[in-house]
Amino acid sequence: MSARHMLWNSNCGLFLCKTFCVLFLLLCFEFRIVNPYKLDKVVIFSRHSVRTPSSYDLEHITPHKWPDWKEKPGTLTQNGHVLESYMGTYFRGWLSDTGLLPDSCPDEDLFYVYADLMQRTLASAEAFVRSAFPDCNIIIHSSDKKSHSVLRSHIHNSSDSFREIAIHEMKVKRNGLHLKKSYKKMESILKYQHSDRCKEDKKCDMASEKNVVKVKVGKKPKVKGPLQLCNEVTDTFLMEYYNGLARRKVAWGKISSKKDWHSILGLYAGYHDVVYNTTHVAKDIAKPIIMFMKPLFTNESPKVSLLMGHDSNINVLLKAMHFKNFVLNKSLLSVPIGGKIVFQKWYDVVKKDYFLKIQYVYQSTKQIRKMVVLSRDTPPQFSTLELKGCAANEEGYCPWDVFIKFLNDLYT
Template sequence: MRQWLSAGLLFLLSAVSAPCLAQSAPQWQLEKVVEIARHGVRPPVSWDRRAIEADTGRSWPRWSTPDGELTQHGRLAATIKGQLEGQHYRRLGLIDKDCPTARDVYIYASPLQRTRATADALSQGAFPGCQLQVHYQQSGNDPLFLTGSQRIPLDGTKAKAAVLQAMGGSVQAAQRRWQPEINRLARALCQQGRPCPLLSTPWALNVNHPGNVSVPALDHQAAAAETLRLAWSEGLPAAQVGFGSVRQQRDLTPLLELNSVKYRYSNDVPYIASRQGSRLLAQIIAALESERPSDVGQRWLLLVAHDNNIAYLRTLLRFHWQQADYPEGNIPPGASLVFERWRDNFSGKRYLRILFRTQRLTQIRHLTPLKSISDLLQTEYSQPGCRHTDAGILCPLDASLQTFSQRLDSEVLQPFSWPSS
């Protein structure tokens, strides 16, 4: 009788404890991250500086680093962001406190100095003291990031028609639509009583061989707006930002609109994005699908490139965001597009979380110490079929990747191998 009671008691205890153990076990497990970050704060590139100075008749301040290269301020801002991400992914169990190998964490950058230096800063923040290698194409010819029309030609007729459609059918009508923003930028930068092509040059749609479509006047206006944002982000004194026209952040944010307008009529055009962004998206899809032990970046694949690369991906994904004081779809220095692969431990099914993550403008300018990942601006991607969970908005992995694969331009795809050194 005593043995029967003991066996019955053990059965009851196991029946009660099993659901409790199941409830206490975490449902969601983060398996892999693929992240594409923009480089950090830099001075204007040399051709933008020349165009802005010619358009305004003014010499712009020289910075502490050569034109186009990452500044020390930009490095520190990127390090702060990398530190937060490293702490966040350790808490989620993706990585541990030890220095990872390239099989676990692989870092790949565009070959330009500003991207390679940003990749190193993000790595130093996430993995202090580990000195992880930043890989890049030694030849300088990168097939994923540097995909301008010289490398991937566009059909000029198709590209022109697509841009005109985005403009509503008329270049002149588009310029009239954005004339208030042009006037606002001109008031900030032009000298009274002197010619200012930044304001007066009419928009014209140019098609150059091999199929590149541009609106030169808008390009110069957008570059001027972006240069103001970079100067403010660098922490330069207000007197050096827009010749003293930007005294506080609220003076700057309305001037950034033309930067987004340029992308609306270039990188955000589906035909152009498909041609120029398909190679990168194809590699992201392959990385999220892969479970091969031989692949690099099995836990975290960190890519550092340019804002136009993120813009192409955003268009292919049909992902939209508007964050804080930034214009719609804005891609600040150091911002990143993040793909997270999650597993439901109860069902075994896999899901995809996509988010856009960036520091606030004031955080970059003041190098604000941040305590947690929630201190950053984060916008999550969603579509029909995605679900809100404790891990975030999760979308079925296989169905999502299949949808994205259907948007690739197969004509531009080519074999690609991650460099080993």
């Protein structure tokens, strides 16, 4: 081979080597920029998992026979226990993978749990913890009395002026509902005109009946009337479906499509909107919850906190904390059973600053009904949430100090 060819090959090889090194460095730099975050803290606010219907006292509104349940009203079912244990296992894997929790049993400086005193919340917390940390002595904290629970959805403000404003806001929300078609669909499912309520009480047209708003200190805000009734009925149908009742038996076979579900879910959503989605009621009920959560955000420990509560808690938090509107794909509800709002504090190693990311983590309707085991290959659903008071970038991160200032300003 000539000296000229040897020199060309040598120069070519040197060029390729340099090019490869540059590309390698660029790829490493790109990886650092794309993944600069290290998880520093997590606060999980969860709704309990699948339970029995909250009311069994519905015989008077339909000639149909309701299904029999082995458990008491409003208690966690076996399906709910299993589904929540799947969530516990999944979260443990994620928290270990990020390095936030060790593979060994965490102490309370690392992992803290608080649950409402209701059976369904305590049992859900138990299922999560025992699955996430088997053979570990994790204490589930709760209040000694229901009246002292942070997660009570009761009115605290006793002033007449508050009550007047709260009732006005609830009435405005109620009057803005347009549910005539939904009432007719519900009447058809129930055979309402053949019920004892129609025959004996002469209440045969839901759309024409009154919905009376009630606000009383120490009690949950209420709407008394057909809207509350339809909320209880829809809740029953949902729990039948979530607990795996045969489709032909769910709502006596009268709900067979997404269209059927959505035709009555407006009644369920409407009830919760009137009761929990008004400014003064939400801010009043959410205050002790947010005050309880603030140290979990600001203190160095615990690194991970789990609060196990109810849909009413999440509803008032979403309103009081000014979350932007969001959509949860593959879910019948905007506050899904077993769903978790996950507040995450991340450290950006490049910018050397902390950021907040909030995600709704939940099981899809299919995952709930089919009892799908969660794993890396079959994860739960994720939806990134954003606060109006803490603008997020394209990746869903907002500055942590802006978030803390926002929290401090909420009740000043």
